[in-house]
Amino acid sequence: xxxxxxxxxxxxxxxxxxxxxxxxxxxxxxxxxxxxxxxxxxxxxxxxxxxxxxxxxxxxxxxxxxxxxxxxxxxxxxxxxxxxxxxxxxxxxxxxxxxxxxxxxxxxxxxxxxxxxxxxxxxxxxxxxxxxxxxxxxxxxxxxxxxxxxxxxxxxxxxxxxxxxxxxxxxxxxxxxxxxxxxxxxxxxxxxxxxxxxxxxxxxxxxxxxxxxxxxxxxxxxxxxxxxxxxxxxxxxxxxxxxxxxxxxxxxxxxxxxxxxxxxxxxxxxxxxxxxxxxxxxxxxxxxxxxxxxxxxxxxxxxxxxxxxxxxxxxxxxxxxxxxxxxxxx
Amino acid sequence: xxxxxxxxxxxxxxxxxxxxxxxxxxxxxxxxxxxxxxxxxxxxxxxxxxxxxxxxxxxxxxxxxxxxxxxxxxxxxxxxxxxxxxxxxxxxxxxxxxxxxxxxxxxxxxxxxxxxxxxxxxxxxxxxxxxxxxxxxxxxxxxxxxxxxxxxxxxxxxxxxxxxxxxxxxxxxxxxxxxxxxxxxxxxxxxxxxxxxxxxxxxxxxxxxxxxxxxxxxxxxxxxxxxxxxxxxxxxxxxxxxxxxxxxxxxxxxxxxxxxxxxxxxxxxxxxxxxxxxxxxxxxxxxxxxxxxxxxxxxxxxxxxxxxxxxxxxxxxxxxxxxxxxxxxxxxxx
Numbered sequence: 152x153x154x155x156x157x158x159x160x161x162x163x164x165x166x167x168x169x170x171x172x173x174x175x176x177x178x179x180x181x182x183x184x185x186x187x188x189x190x191x192x193x194x195x196x197x198x199x200x201x202x203x204x205x206x207x208x209x210x211x212x213x214x215x216x217x218x219x220x221x222x223x224x225x226x227x228x229x230x231x232x233x234x235x236x237x238x239x240x241x242x243x244x245x246x247x248x249x250x251x252x253x254x255x256x257x258x259x260x261x262x263x264x265x266x267x268x269x270x271x272x273x274x275x276x277x278x279x280x281x282x283x284x285x286x287x288x289x290x291x292x293x294x295x296x297x298x299x300x301x302x303x304x305x306x307x308x309x310x311x312x313x314x315x316x317x318x319x320x321x322x323x324x325x326x327x328x329x330x331x332x333x334x335x336x337x338x339x340x341x342x343x344x345x346x347x348x349x350x351x352x353x354x355x356x357x358x359x360x361x362x363x364x365x366x367x368x369x370x371x372x373x374x375x376x377x378x379x380x381x382x383x384x385x386x387x388x389x390x391x392x393x394x395x396x397x398x399x400x401x402x403x404x405x406x407x408x409x410x411x412x413x414x415x416x417x418x419x420x421x422x423x424x425x426x427x428x429x430x431x432x433x434x435x436x437x438x439x440x441x442x443x444x445x446x447x448x449x450x451x452x453x454x455x456x457x458x459x460x461x462x463x464x465x466x467x468x469x470x471x472x473x474x475x476x477x478x479x480x481x
Numbered sequence: 482x483x484x485x486x487x488x489x490x491x492x493x494x495x496x497x498x499x500x501x502x503x504x505x506x507x508x509x510x511x512x513x514x515x516x517x518x519x520x521x522x523x524x525x526x527x528x529x530x531x532x533x534x535x536x537x538x539x540x541x542x543x544x545x546x547x548x549x550x551x552x553x554x555x556x557x558x559x560x561x562x563x564x565x566x567x568x569x570x571x572x573x574x575x576x577x578x579x580x581x582x583x584x585x586x587x588x589x590x591x592x593x594x595x596x597x598x599x600x601x602x603x604x605x606x607x608x609x610x611x612x613x614x615x616x617x618x619x620x621x622x623x624x625x626x627x628x629x630x631x632x633x634x635x636x637x638x639x640x641x642x643x644x645x646x647x648x649x650x651x652x653x654x655x656x657x658x659x660x661x662x663x664x665x666x667x668x669x670x671x672x673x674x675x676x677x678x679x680x681x682x683x684x685x686x687x688x689x690x691x692x693x694x695x696x697x698x699x700x701x702x703x704x705x706x707x708x709x710x711x712x713x714x715x716x717x718x719x720x721x722x723x724x725x726x727x728x729x730x731x732x733x734x735x736x737x738x739x740x741x742x743x744x745x746x747x748x749x750x751x752x753x754x755x756x757x758x759x760x761x762x763x764x765x766x767x768x769x770x771x772x773x774x775x776x777x778x779x780x781x782x783x784x785x786x787x788x789x790x791x792x793x794x795x796x797x798x799x800x801x802x803x804x805x806x807x808x809x810x811x812x813x814x815x
Binding site: 239244283287296297299300301303304305306307308310311312314315318325326329330333408409453455456458459462463465466467469470473474 | 569573574618621622629630631633634635636637638639641642644645646648649651652653658741742790791793794797798800801804805808809
């Protein structure tokens with residue numbers, strides 16, 4: 152018992168250090184590179200010509216929004232996977248992300264909204280899809296396969312909607328919309344991100360606080376009843392918290408492909424003690440987002456938005472996952 | 482005996498109704514649009530109206546393409562569902578669209594292709610590669626059996642990968658982006674007869690293979706072992722069926738872009754009415770598929786005025802609920 156706890160905490164610390172290191176690189180690398188001393192000085196509020204603007208106004212917002220988005224996707228994806236006992240059941244595979252994205256694109260391009268209003272649309276889209284999937288997929292006993300299939304169907308529909316909206320957009324908005332749709336930190340601003348920060352903070356704490364219930368839900372259908380947990384209520388509350396978190400993240404940075412399904416799964420692969428690890432999954436999400444952003448911004452001659460990189464990493468991972476859990480499903 | 486004749490009557494009735502529906506769809510497709518053409522104008526030989534000529538030519542082209550695409554997608558759907566024994570198999574679920582898009586965009590950027598014939602060829606190649614890839618993954622993941630969830634997930638993963646590659650190539654390049662966005666929504670607005678002629682042989686070949694396969698497909702419904710026992714070469718039939726469905730939906734995607742869910746909806750609908758005999762299922766799915774596609778296209782033209790709503794969007798919105806219904810009813814997962 153104690154070694155298990157120790158392992159969980161040490162992984163948490165290692166992941167946290169990982170985020171710090173990546174965060175430093177995020178602030179230091181770019182058009183012009185700055186060393187650690189300069190970055191620290193700037194962060195302490197010292198005015199350094201050139202560096203201050205680049206670090207404080209451009210890179211720091213990206214870093215913070217990236218961390219928040221990563222945590223949101225990681226925690227939410229992990230919660231989905233734990234509740235449904237299936238690594239494939241994550242918000243992005245199930246169409247929650249693309250539906251939130253479609254509504255957000257609609258709000259941005261057609262209605263010309265921005266800020267909190269866009270988040271509201273995204274949340275509405277995400278919650279709507281989640282409600283549809285879970286209300287239909289209940290039937291006699293909750294069927295995960297049904298839920299996954301329905302999610303994929305809805306995703307195809309949302310994709311059609313997104314392409315349609317893109318066609319209505321004029322060429323001027325198109326480039327911006329395409330960047331956003333690929334999932335991008337480029338337009339990250341700290342003003343207006345307060346709501347995002349508070350949402351992620353509250354919901355992450357809430358889910359962490361519910362670790363015990365989450366653990367019980369992951370055990371099976373009958374056991375929780377005997378343990379005195381109201382399965383349906385807990386499941387819905389926890390899933391909705393996750394959906395809201397992913398939707399808000401999507402509204403701010405666009406649909407970040409594959410982050411939510413990779414983060415939780417990788418974390419559980421590393422710790423392997425059969426726990427829930429919400430916080431670890433959140434930090435893992437942040438690590439995936441930050442390192443993809445670093446790759447996208449620095450590894451190529453052209454800068455690519457972070458979502459393109461996570462998509463390219465995530466697809467083979469999903470296929471690998473499919474192949475590795477073969478024969479478990481019909 | 483009585484039951485049999487009753488079935489025959491029902492079948493004939495359904496055939497007549499399907500043909501009438503197709504006729505109606507044809508006429509509507511010719512006369513309705515951003516500018517309506519009256520029936521009288523349609524049948525008067527001497528076109529005094531100078532405008533009617535070119536518009537009418539476009540409408541004919543579009544209707545012909547609609548029929549071709551409807552035939553091709555529905556038959557492809559029947560074949561895929563029969564071979565994978567999987568009721569949700571459809572080009573849009575398998576990710577063929579994004580596979581085709583991926584090769585086209587790559588070819589635009591790397592090889593600098595710019596003629597529509599080249600687009601079509603590369604789209605065909607992409608569609609074929611994607612179909613094989615997804616099918617293989619689903620097969621391995623299912624331990625030799627292609628399960629619905631495996632197929633759908635393999636398709637979803639491949640789609641994600643392909644669209645990431647598309648963004649990777651496209652984002653730095655506004656020209657490609659502009660070209661791609663109009664290709665990426667399914668539409669049967671054909672650009673020229675030449676393009677139609679390029680894909681026609683592929684579609685005809687696909688339909689031809691499907692027709693030859695009918696007796697074997699009927700035996701295949703009894704199960705792979707039984708079929709083998711009855712002297713059917715199961716792997717060969719399956720390979721031929723996959724080839725045909727790839728030809729059909731690859732060619733359609735190449736010329737019309739992604740038109741989803743048609744191949745999913747139509748065979749189910751036809752099967753409910755007349756049962757699963759491929760002798761009737763394949764032709765009637767083709768006819769009704771063409772009708773539905775034309776009607777969706779007409780609906781898109783009418784709803785979307787003064788512009789138009791592309792048919793791919795209309796079919797996605799019709800088809801996704803059908804798909805969900807299939808899943809809910811448990812037809813997708815036994």
